[in-house]
Ligand SMILES: Nc1ncnc2c1ncn2[C@@H]1O[C@H](COP(=O)(O)OP(=O)(O)OP(=O)(O)O)[C@@H](O)[C@H]1O
């Protein structure tokens with residue numbers, strides 16, 4: 001395929017907002033990173049999204065939008081359209097120069113064992129409003145074929161690792177609401193899976209105890225003490241020893257074990273829980289010489305310090321390699337949309353457990 005300019009859009013499990021990023025790619029190589037934009041959800045919008053997650057637990061049909069799910073889908077679609085319109089206007093980019101949008105949508109339910117994964121967001125409506133073809137619904141085909149439907153970013157991580165010429169075995173770790181790892185071995189082979197919690201438990205603790213949306217710069221976690229017994233209780237969950245492929249829904253783990261702790265100790269212990277489950281995941285993947293961290297958790301020194309202490313690898317953040325800590329997932333969905341148009345697979349037995357390399361995503365034309 002020729003090189004195209006694509007916009008990628010990600011609204012992740014943290015539900016902090018929408019990341020948008022332009023890239024130039026032929027679906028194999030990333031030829032250039034372009035401008036980015038972030039559009040936070042308002043507190044009201046976030047409350048609707050949280051209600052949608054609760055409502056979605058009873059879904060059996062991935063296309064049904066009962067009750068609050070219909071309102072949540074409208075909010076998600078409109079907010080994504082606004083984000084792209086803002087980005088293109090700010091950068092003075094004419095929509096005709098953009099060939100494609102990769103639209104992840106918002107995951108409201110993920111249970112691959114039940115062959116069900118639900119991302120809300122109306123791709124057809126977005127294509128019409130923007131006047132740009134949109135690829136959306138990236139996870140459904142993989143899950144229908146028996147895969148986990150996640151993580152999908154690994155093939156993008158590998159493209160970045162190869163282009164950077166990083167030596168040795170490299171683990172790219174994304175710390176979003178949930179955390180996931182991609183291990184790119186020195187021989188180019190790939191293994192990827194979700195490792196456990198990212199920031200979601202810490203965000204939920206902070207909202208409940210202080211009303212803040214996050215533990216900004218890890219200040220609360222850094223002021224507390226990791227409670228070893230509680231951490232041991234959290235990490236004793238047999239899920240962490242399960243062999244990949246494996247993936248998680250946002251609320252797969254409970255923060256009940258930290259309920260009796262002070263806010264500072266609870267935050268410190270949850271940050272250590274995230275770090276230890278990532279370190280275990282990297283070991284399960286075969287270990288790494290280098291760990292490159294991306295996602296919002298890369299801004300939390302409490303997580304990063306614990307991770308560095310628990311692993312013997314060289315730990316850096318994505319920015320140190322010229323990649324983007326905050327927009328790597330949005331860039332990945334632009335890349336995955338381009339792969340869809342190029343007829344290239346987006347998921348693999350080694351990343352989602354699907355039976356064979358699979359294409360993914362649905363195209364909606366304006
Ligand atoms: N300055 C900061 N200090 C501490 N934590 C931060 C900071 N900035 C972002 N975060 C954390 O990162 C989260 C957002 O991360 P990110 O945008 O990577 O997640 P996501 O894309 O929503 O999730 P996922 O990757 O699971 O889909 C916030 O909710 C917050 O917990």
Ligand SMILES: CC(=O)N[C@H]1[C@@H]2OC[C@@H](O2)[C@@H](O)[C@@H]1O[C@H](C)C(=O)O
Pocket residue numbers: 012013107110117149150151152153154174176177178179180194247248329
């Ligand atoms: C079902 C779902 O939306 N999963 C997300 C979530 O957030 C992080 C982790 O869990 C990852 O598996 C996935 O997102 C990234 C973008 C992925 O598919 O690679």
